[in-house]
Amino acid sequence: EAQVTQNPRYLITVTGKKLTVTCSQNMNHEYMSWYRQDPGLGLRQIYYSMNVEVTDKGDVPEGYKVSRKEKRNFPLILESPSPNQTSLYFCASSLGRANTEAFFGQGTRLTVV
Amino acid sequence: DQQVKQNSPSLSVQEGRISILNCDYTNSMFDYFLWYKKYPAEGPTFLISISSIKDKNEDGRFTVFLNKSAKHLSLHIVPSQPGDSAVYFCAAANQAGTALIFGKGTTLSVSS
Numbered sequence: 001e002a003q004v005t006q007n008p009r010y011l012i013t014v015t016g017k018k019l020t021v022t023c024s025q026n027m028n029h030e031y032m033s034w035y036r037q038d039p040g041l042g043l044r045q046i047y048y049s050m051n052v053e054v055t056d057k058g059d060v061p062e063g064y065k066v067s068r069k070e071k072r073n074f075p076l077i078l079e080s081p082s083p084n085q086t087s088l089y090f091c092a093s094s095l096g097r098a099n100t101e102a103f104f105g106q107g108t109r110l111t112v113v
Numbered sequence: 114d115q116q117v118k119q120n121s122p123s124l125s126v127q128e129g130r131i132s133i134l135n136c137d138y139t140n141s142m143f144d145y146f147l148w149y150k151k152y153p154a155e156g157p158t159f160l161i162s163i164s165s166i167k168d169k170n171e172d173g174r175f176t177v178f179l180n181k182s183a184k185h186l187s188l189h190i191v192p193s194q195p196g197d198s199a200v201y202f203c204a205a206a207n208q209a210g211t212a213l214i215f216g217k218g219t220t221l222s223v224s225s
Binding site: 035098099 | 155
């Protein structure tokens with residue numbers, strides 16, 4: 001089954017404790033991206049990757065890092081989480097660029113206290 | 114400044130009727146538009162898209178209309194079904210194809 005898998009689905013952490021949210025896709029897609037969804041703000045792009053070892057900032061990259069060492073994986077790293085990073089996070093992948101159909105993961109609900 | 118706007122946070126429709134969800138954009142350089150549907154506790158799923166060289170695209174009960182001069186697109190669902198109740202996001206792709214810019218979403222409720 002074609003899918004994008006994120007882990008964990010839910011996470012509560014404390015300010016400053018480094019964490020990683022994993023994202024993996026099994027469709028051999030080149031393009032992957034991270035979004036955060038906040039009430040009243042819709043989905044905003046954090047980082048994207050056009051291919052292995054090619055990553056770039058989206059609209060709201062502050063406080064986040066990513067890496068793309070393999071085509072299937074695109075982890076999101078929060079080196080020192082803060083409460084304003086409490087949000088619902090989605091990973092997405094698509095075969096071509098962002099203007100092609102994107103497949104989204106089920107989301108990670110992160111709470112930073 | 115918001116580049117993709119969905120000005121109606123919610124819409125209620127009776128089963129069998131038409132649902133019309135609207136979306137406006139400000140950047141004339143956007144050349145591809147997509148609609149995604151999202152159920153609670155799930156990720157968004159792709160619904161339908163339209164290129165800027167077209168003014169209409171149809172897929173079953175779903176039709177998207179694009180009015181470039183007005184920078185406006187709309188999603189029509191006919192007939193609406195209770196299973197269509199979800200949040201609908203309009204998104205625009207930048208010309209480089211590197212980003213999707215989403216609207217804030219419209220919650221559609223279809224009552225039987």
